[in-house]
Amino acid sequence: MASIKGPGHIEPTISGSDLRIGIVHARWNTTVISPLVSGAKERMLALGVKEENITIEAVPGSYELPFAVTRLYAASQIQSSAATSGAAALDLLAGDAPDTLPNVGTKPFDAIIAIGCLIKGETMHFEYICEAVSTSLMKIQLDLGIPVIFGVLACMTDAQALARAGVTEGGHNHGLDWGEAAVEMGAKSRLWN
Ligand code: DLZ
Numbered sequence: 001m002a003s004i005k006g007p008g009h010i011e012p013t014i015s016g017s018d019l020r021i022g023i024v025h026a027r028w029n030t031t032v033i034s035p036l037v038s039g040a041k042e043r044m045l046a047l048g049v050k051e052e053n054i055t056i057e058a059v060p061g062s063y064e065l066p067f068a069v070t071r072l073y074a075a076s077q078i079q080s081s082a083a084t085s086g087a088a089a090l091d092l093l094a095g096d097a098p099d100t101l102p103n104v105g106t107k108p109f110d111a112i113i114a115i116g117c118l119i120k121g122e123t124m125h126f127e128y129i130c131e132a133v134s135t136s137l138m139k140i141q142l143d144l145g146i147p148v149i150f151g152v153l154a155c156m157t158d159a160q161a162l163a164r165a166g167v168t169e170g171g172h173n174h175g176l177d178w179g180e181a182a183v184e185m186g187a188k189s190r191l192w193n
Contacts, residue, residue, distance in 0.1 A: 006177070007177050007180065007181065010047075010180055010183075010184050011184075014047070014183060014184055014187050014188075015047065015048040015183075015187070016044055016047040016048040016049035016183040016186070016187065017048040017049070017050065019049055019053065019110045019111070019183060019186045019187065020053045020055075020076070020107050020108070020109050020110055021044060021049055021053065021054055021055075021109060021110060021111050021112070021113065021182050021183070021186060022054075022055045022056075022057070022069075022072050022073070022076070022109045022111075022112040022113070023037060023040055023041070023054065023055070023056045023057070023112070023113045023115060024056075024057050024058075024059060024065055024068045024069055024072060024112060024113070024114050024115070025037050025056070025057075025058055025059070025114075025115035025116065025151075026058075026059055026060065026061045026062045026064065026065060026115065026116035026117065027058050027059070027060055027061070028060065028061040028062060028116070028117065029117040029118075029119060029161065031162070031165075031167070032117040032153070032161045032162060032164075032165040032167070033115060033116070033117055033165075035165045035166055035167055035173055035175065036115050036117070036151065036153075036165050036173065036174065036175035036178075037056065037115055037175060038175065039165075039166065039173035039174070039175025039176040039178075039179065040113055040115065040151065040175040040176070040178045040179035040182070041054060041056070041175075041179065042175075042176065042179065043175070043176045043177075043178075043179030043180050043183075044179040044180075044182060044183055047179070047180065047183040048183075049183060055072075055076075055109075057072060061116070061129075062116030062117070062118055062129055062133050062152055063129050063132065063133060065114040065115075065116055065133055065136075065137065065152070066114075066132075066133060066136035066137055066140055068114075069112050069114050069137065069140055069148055070140055070144070072109070072112065073108065073109055073112060073144055073146065076107070076108040076109050077108045079106065080106060080107045080108045083106035083107075084106075108146075109146060110146065110147075110186030110187075110189065110190065111146060111147040111148070111149060111182040111183075111185050111186035111189070112146065112147075112148050112149070112182075113148075113149040113151050113178050113179070113181075113182050114133075114137055114148060114149065114150065114151055114152060115151035115152070115175070115178065116133065116151070116152040116153070117152070117153045117155070117161050117165075118130055118133075118152065118153065118154045118155070119155050119156075119157070119158060119160075119161055120155065120156045120157075126154070130152075130154045133152055134150065134152065134154075137150055137152070138150075145189075146189065147181075147182065147185035147186060147189055149178045149181045149182045149185065150178075151174070151175065151178040153165075153174065
């Protein structure tokens with residue numbers, strides 16, 4: 001019997017053509033992370049997001065994701081106001097603008113996807129990091145008022161993680177779902193503004 005799990009179908013009217021989306025991913029468990037990031041990007045491109053409007057940044061591990069999401073969004077806001085304000089434009093010319101920030105473009109992110117993969121080990125690390133990261137990412141999206149897509153796998157085994165990255169037969173790449181969720185929530189949060 002086919003699985004009943006999954007996000008169902010996105011409304012066909014939703015387009016990502018005007019959205020700016022960030023991906024922040026951990027490097028820990030790279031074999032799993034790389035296909036998840038590629039899957040998220042592939043789905044966003046298929047839903048119309050322009051390649052130049054997708055920014056991808058890496059951090060060492062999942063524990064760094066909440067901080068990175070917060071700072072990346074702030075950077076995108078600063079660059080956005082620099083791009084739209086005359087005074088800031090003069091600063092830009094004078095070299096005072098935050099031009100050393102990552103490529104976060106000229107408008108703030110409509111959504112940010114946080115991607116990580118936690119795999120249970122012998123110690124309590126897994127429990128502490130899972131709890132801290134999931135609670136923080138929820139708080140951040142409510143505080144910032146932008147969708148933060150929860151792309152953090154919490155797996156008991158390597159095999160579970162590989163299946164959820166679509167690497168093993170019969171698996172499914174959850175990055176595809178996270179890319180779709182980012183487009184849907186980015187578009188809807190604009191409408192609900
Ligand atoms: C330390 C650690 C451990 C044990 N396991 C993982 C993991 O499974 N997945 C992951 O993304 N990160 C792990 N980390 C690293 C922490 O997230 C963090 O990068 C370090 O503790 C430094 O703050």
